[in-house]
């Protein structure tokens with residue numbers, strides 16, 4: 163009886179792996195499997211890469227095979243350590259990044275492989291650290307653009323099941339939505355075909371990953387996993403760009419750049435990613451795609467004169483350029499310029515943040531956009547504007563955790579702890595999963611001689627991200643101040659093990675050990 167009832171309960175829709183589509187869509191499946199999108203993540207051990215050595219920031223790095231595993235070590239400044247690379251991100255079409263795991267938490271690796279020159283080097287932006295930085299959290303949003311079915315342990319920021327994703331790569335369901343119902347009843351009505359969607363919903367399918375803008379703000383009540391094919395991306399994510407345009411290209415600026423092209427501005431919804439790209443195939447867009455709209459074009463004579471082949475439309479009008487957010491890589495300029503843009507881009511006419519694609523943003527989303535921009539290390543000048551917008555937006559929505567966190571951070575970073583405390587306390591009450599308020603409030607308490615109040619906040623933060631080495635170091639200090647030297651020493655030893663080369667915890671540990679003798 164019980165059993166029967168159970169069987170009758172509706173079964174939650176499970177994810178359909180790509181292989182479950184293969185029996186009926188064999189050709190598409192076989193073609194898709196070879197695409198960079200299908201191959202954009204997986205086990206690092208399976209990466210077919212040669213070993214190498216390089217030097218950076220006073221350290222010498224080596225990447226090598228350690229049995230099955232792919233590992234790297236580094237030595238310098240009296241420090242030597244080895245780590246295993248657990249997962250790769252990026253097919254290697256241009257580059258490949260890696261993840262490290264420690265206690266189930268995932269971090270970005272400081273080493274990366276670049277196709278240009280077939281070489282290993284520091285991962286993009288790691289040259290700003292003076293020691294091998296091993297604890298940058300690999301957040302779900304990063305994995306979600308490169309893999310399918312991200313399995314983050316709830317209540318944590320970067321702790322994952324093993325494996326951390328149900329399937330490597332970008333599977334059919336990421337563009338076609340849940341497939342179980344379609345497999346059970348194979349009609350066009352049971353599956354999303356991006357090409358048949360309204361233009362804004364159609365474009366959202368690619369934009370969920372190919373549009374980063376200057377800053378992405380999650381709408382209230384949504385997370386990185388809210389969007390589903392068929393939705394409008396704008397309903398879960400507000401993407402902001404600079405009003406005067408962003409000089410240069412970034413890795414994920416294809417949507418933005420295409421929107422700037424004259425082809426797109428004049429053609430409107432008739433032109434989209436799918437006009438030129440076959441998402442299941444490898445072939446580069448041919449000139450036929452251009453000729454579909456440009457039956458005649460004035461460059462033919464120029465071409466004849468230069469004896470160049472006509473099918474090189476893209477060679478002249480979509481040239482390759484380097485990007486501003488990663489070294490050693492080039493991408494195709496989707497703004498389809500008449501003539502190649504000058505090497506040095508003109509400064510933008512306005513740096514205001516505006517929603518991508520026009521339209522209005524809510525005061526809350528705009529405030530957060532400025533808050534996020536101001537929180538970036540080099541944008542201190544944007545703080546006053548961010549503060550004013552956040553404070554106003556918070557009056558409208560006093561229970562908005564993101565607003566509380568970003569405004570609280572500004573107060574804390576400008577020595578106004580008394581203002582920050584109530585905001586952080588409210589954020590902690592409202593959202594047990596947040597991390598910023600626990601870290602920030604603990605810092606204020608320690609500064610004010612209340613180590614015992616800081617301890618539970620930081621213990622909680624370290625459960626969400628065990629790699630917060632400086633928080634761990636401060637936690638040790640708090641334990642030390644409360645007289646618990648054993649806990650202090652344990653945390654320092656762990657911090658040193660997690661961040662070899664970082665001076666603060668190592669020095670404190672030595673001091674503590676001397677004090678204990």
Ligand code: HEC
Nearest residue numbers: 178182183186334335338341345348349350353354355358
């Ligand atoms: C049992 C066979 C079968 C399986 C398994 C199957 N499909 Fe289909 N699929 C079909 C058939 C048949 C059609 C054509 C339906 C029609 O035109 O009425 C179709 C059509 C489609 C379409 C086009 C819909 C349209 O609007 O034209 C898409 C997209 C699609 N399938 C995706 C998938 C994906 C993704 C999977 C795996 C999750 C999958 N299919 C699994 C049989 C299958």
Ligand code: HEC
Nearest residue numbers: 251252253254255256257258259303304307371372413414
């Ligand atoms: C918003 C979605 C998004 C996020 C978040 C994101 N990526 Fe990407 N990434 C992309 C897209 C799209 C491309 C492809 C761009 C192209 O080919 O022009 C890409 C390209 C790459 C490449 C180059 C792959 C190759 O061989 O061409 C690497 C490596 C990479 N990303 C690593 C990462 C890592 C590591 C993170 C997390 C810290 C991350 N990405 C976060 C969307 C994203």
Ligand code: HEC
Nearest residue numbers: 180183187190191194199332333334337355356357436441
């Ligand atoms: C990166 C996004 C993306 C992925 C991944 C993807 N598709 Fe598609 N698929 C599309 C788009 C876009 C179209 C519409 C193409 C058009 O008509 O312009 C499409 C069309 C289809 C169609 C119907 C039209 C046709 O070409 O026959 C089928 C069937 C289909 N996809 C199956 C699959 C299957 C099966 C997989 C996985 C093996 C898959 N797709 C993976 C984006 C994707």
Ligand code: HEC
Nearest residue numbers: 197198199202252253255307332336367368371435439441
């Ligand atoms: C879930 C995230 C995601 C979605 C959805 C997505 N892409 Fe991608 N795309 C990526 C990533 C990541 C890469 C980089 C792959 C690599 O080389 O590692 C990429 C690479 C590409 C490439 C270059 C490599 C190739 O296959 O030729 C093209 C073209 C592309 N995407 C087009 C599209 C189009 C068109 C759509 C919408 C129909 C789409 N993508 C949807 C994440 C995504």
Ligand code: HEC
Nearest residue numbers: 424425428429432433437451452455475476479498499500
């Ligand atoms: C969906 C139709 C469509 C497609 C596909 C298309 N274009 Fe265009 N393109 C246009 C339209 C419309 C204009 C504007 C013509 C005008 O100014 O009257 C344009 C303008 C241009 C211009 C002039 C740009 C400027 O700033 O003056 C160039 C160059 C160009 N296209 C090249 C290409 C190339 C190369 C391709 C293929 C890679 C391509 N287009 C594909 C519709 C398209």
Ligand code: HEC
Nearest residue numbers: 368372416417420434435437438446447451476480493494
């Ligand atoms: C007018 C045609 C056209 C349109 C529309 C178009 N692309 Fe492309 N795309 C190209 C060409 C040409 C290349 C270069 C292919 C090559 O060299 O192999 C390219 C390359 C790419 C690549 C590979 C990485 C790079 O930058 O070289 C990605 C990713 C990509 N396109 C994504 C997109 C997305 C996302 C859209 C929709 C916003 C889009 N494309 C719209 C023509 C187009």
Ligand code: HEC
Nearest residue numbers: 449452453456459460461465470472473474475478500501
């Ligand atoms: C050898 C480089 C080169 C190639 C290849 C090339 N073009 Fe051009 N094209 C140019 C230049 C240069 C101009 C700008 C002429 C000017 O500014 O007077 C131009 C202008 C254009 C325009 C703008 C015309 C107008 O009157 O506004 C279009 C559209 C265009 N090209 C399309 C194409 C297409 C489609 C192809 C491929 C079939 C192609 N081009 C191949 C160099 C090239």
